[in-house]
Amino acid sequence: MRAYAMNGAGNAFIVIDRREASGPAAYAADQIEAMRAVHPFDQLIVLDPSDDADADLRVWNNDGGEVGACGNGTRAAAWLLFEDGAKPQLRFTSTGGLMQARRLDGGAAEVDLGPARLDWREIPLSLPMETVRLDFGVNLPDGGRLEGPGAVSMGNPHVVFAVEDVLALALSEIGPCVEHDPLFPERVNAGFAQVRDRDDVRLKVFERGAGLTLACGTGACAALVALHRQGLVDREAVIEADGGKLPVRWDDQGHVHLSGPVVLERELDLSGV
Template sequence: MSLSFHKMHANGDDFVIVDSRNAGNSMTADIARRMGDRNRGVGFNQLAVVLDCDDADANVMFWNADGSTLDVCGSATRGVADMLMRESGMASIILRTNRGLLTCERTVTGTISVSMGEPLLGWADVPLTEEMDTAVLPLGGAPAACSMGNPHCTFFVEDLATIDIATLGPALETHPLFPLRTNVHFVQIIDRQHIRLRIWERWGGIPLGSGSCCCGAVVNGIRRGLLDNTVAVECDGGTVTVQWDGVGSVILTGPVLRVFSGTFAATRS
């Protein structure tokens, strides 16, 4: 059996889309791991499997490169939306994910905007192992935490150049406070409408960007009174825009680009 796929990226945050509409879901943890292998497979930060859906334009399931699943991926959601809108000619679609129904739109500049849902701010929703104020965690550097369907921990620093992300990231990801591990953000505030963000991604290392991490970082900055409601988030691979009014859904907007399409040998010969 072979699987057709599309390789795309959002400012270097790369992902693979497998369109399984009208075909059934054949994705497994083993296939996801083999596809995600950057030496022996296709390679990706996340994998999106597109399925038929009764109450939305499509249902989307997400996988990490290690074969684990996640509820949402902002970059891959925008990629699926771009693909389906090009296919249908529509400027707006709705996708069902484990995060809920996400509305996606193509902007006048051609970028893709997705309503990522309301952030979860309670300690049990992140989740954390014990009750506490998620706006200021009892860790060195006093980070903030939230969930965008996956856990986020945000540190605000004076100079990103002084942060050893490869050392700090994995230690914080696996800190006992986070029973499901966590994405870790390091934010340098340029001004109230512009931040620089570097990321240690849960299960994934240091990516060029991450849609959900951009959302989580801005949410935590707004909660701390450090940022305005619309923020340009500059990652290693490029810039996206995140909007949050403090109560409703977080809006993520940025470019996506298809790189190539192909087939993957899902069964070993």
């Protein structure tokens, strides 16, 4: 087993390669906390052995909860395997569905996160509702209100609000109200997107179980899909997060593709965890 500190557009990970292990990993909350003491991270990415793919990819948020998908984490894991000599096309199984990765010219990894899920049951929501614009809103500290977000599942649940100025919002106060609303039985990742052009979006995401992060890959994918369904952007755009720019495209088959920067920071010693 080898472990690495990595980031994708500032989205921080510990990536653990367990492909040679005899079975899947299991991590308790106290182990997650011990890993955070070794290296702070947003998500823990674990590559387990798989009979049906190159690896089974599992994701834990830094609060100890396991989740179904992490776009930037999948890119980081794919890049790591490409650098280790893997073939230029990879397949990952996950609880969020099958994901595929390919190596781009220049060495970057692009991940196909599969189809965007758009039915209210797939998000999931606690009530039947049209997901292009939810009948849902959140009050702002200054007395205003945000309403009508789009809802998308990318293997994990997202809502995306189109806003005029994302940098003016008190997201540390707004985010938890959205994340924990009863409409979202599994909680939700809350995205706030400022459309600057049809192929240019400024995004911030309050991630369930992690809070505000420098970037969120599945959040960037959900933002493109949600904004396109509302007629605000094209099917391909650059989504700019605090940590960098993430190119996203929604193809004609409904699959969402994510690319962007990856940094390998250092190898970690987790033997005492």
